[in-house]
Amino acid sequence: MKRLIEKGLMFGNLYHVSSHALVERYNRALEHLTGRRTQLADFHIDLSGYSPEIGDEFGDDLYLNHNGVNRQFILLTTEQKRCPLLNVKFSTSREILKRFITDNETQLFALTATDAVAGELINSVFDISHPARLFDITSIGIEADTTTGTLRHAERLAGLVDRFKTEEDGWFDDVLIAEMIGLAQKSGDITRNPVRLKQKSYDQPDFWTAHFGGAYLFRSVPHPALIAVGDKQGFDGVPLKHVFDLEDRNQIARFLDLNDLVEPIVKARGIDAVAILRQKMDFIVIDAAADLDLDLTGLTRPDIRRLARANADRLPRAYHGLNALLKWAVEGGRWPRIDSSDPAYFYSLRAADTPQRDLVNMLLANLTPLDIRQLFICHKQLFYDLYRTWPETKRAFVADFLDREYQVDKAGARAALFGHEPDMGGRPPPRPVEEIVRRVGPWGAVRR
Incomplete structure (x- = not known):
């Protein structure tokens, strides 16, 4: 694989984390998500913040993707949207992360100026013990915040501001005012610079997954089907009438043509x-x-x-x-x-x-x-x-x-x-x- 790496055909276009400040921000986020820290002084990260060097250090290529289901991410910069996504377990993960960054680029740019943004792609399942669980995945939600809780504090502050404006004795509530001042010191001025992320849920009707030897699931087409990369017998019991594998060339051709x-x-x-x-x-x-x-x-x-x-x-x-x-x-x-x-x-x-x-x-x-x-x-x-x-x-x-x-x-x-x-x-x-x-x-x- 060394030849591919040297020619930029593998691990190409990753973001180089080399400054002490960025390494420390990454470590804070990594500790927040996994309880671990890296000892590396510089490394490269992909779209999700996964680093192959840190994967080697930990002996765990899934340190941000436990069980390969709910992928965690660390954003140090919005430039990560230009990076590839490594160790993909679901084909839609890269596009969802890219859209999330693009939809919230201004906010994320401001947040990552001083801290890392850590988060997770949330499925409705936390483990996939049977192929039928794939059908429980219909949309992907995104939970994200800085390591210091800027978004959480901003949301709490917005609620307190509403109380201050609407409650009859808000002007005289010293406890309320003190809490607002304390939160404002953490989140900044939300009236001038609101810090709220848009679009936190993305539909996932059709996707490829690496689980169970690989499978393509098409649900939004007029004639749905699941196409297994390995033996289709391993997908017995899934709630879908048509299940093929790559040996079923006639059926796959018919499926592609019908749709x-x-x-x-x-x-x-x-x-x-x-x-x-x-x-x-x-x-x-x-x-x-x-x-x-x-x-x-x-x-x-x-x-x-x-x-x-x-x-x-x-x-x-x-x-x-x-x-x-x-x-x-x-x-x-x-x-x-x-x-x-x-x-x-x-x-x-x-x-x-x-x-x-x-x-x-x-x-x-x-x-x-x-x-x-x-x-x-x-x-x-x-x-x-x-x-x-x-x-x-x-x-x-x-x-x-x-x-x-x-x-x-x-x-x-x-x-x-x-x-x-x-x-x-x-x-x-x-x-x-x-x-x-x-x-x-x-x-x-x-x-x-």
Whole structure:
């Protein structure tokens, strides 16, 4: 994994906590939440304030996520909204934390100027002992305050101010006035600078979870279903009629079609379908070449296609299915019949523009693990898990490829998969991205 870390493909874009003041604020919040303190003088944190260095120090990667259910967080700065979220147990956690920071950015900026904000994502369950408990999770609440209780004091002070204004003898109540003065010293002037956080509850109807070997739960679509990554028998007893696993390709394809959740790449508007198909085929060739123990050092795209021609009889069915689709896209003619029983089927799809888009792209990445770029973008944890199992030659090629071609144009690649979404800081993508996508294709420049 060292190669990925060095290239910024793992633990990239974390926030560096290096000043003594910030380390001390973090420790106060950490002690407030967990009763522990770090001895490190500097470290890096993700969106939630989790630090991989502190995880190593404690021997506990879930020190802010006990049981993997109610994730705690420590905010030292609103800049954390630009960071990734590590050790994800629920796919919605990152988006909820980002929205919470964005919805309350002014208030959080003021609060973190002098203290850390500590809090927790609250589910209605505290442990998930059976898959049926997943269905008890319908929304996520957020509890947050500074380590000195600024918000709690401000709320108490607001109530006392109301009493002072409305009670007939409020002006003469020395005890009430003294308590107001004491709280004002802790919370500041709430009449000029009110410190209240907005939007503390977020719906979570559809999500992926790492629990029980992994599962995708779709509840808000017209035809709900649960799709297990492992054996679906482990989900017996859940309150849902349709439960599939990744071996149920026909049923998953039918589910995606009935709910209008996907579209064929070759029929999607505004993208270079030929470039996408060729790149997917290249990734399949690389995987086959690695299995054959061929040297992948310095391979160019022409080299990869020469490998494909020389080893055509050894390539998997998915390659030949995509090749038929490519010929149709380039030359026209008869539409190739590729149904869900064909290994190329899910490689030929992308998520439609629906509220479940990101979750569907994550599921497609799970179904098409040879497409290493989509896997890296849509399902990083699975990418890292599979990366550890690959031959060294494939690990080196993939790391170099992502560093060379994804890192330089993240916006262009994401535009093809997700549409025009804001960046990690909440800003809309720059207009030149559309021109880049039209010119070189959403998966990067392809030399023809």
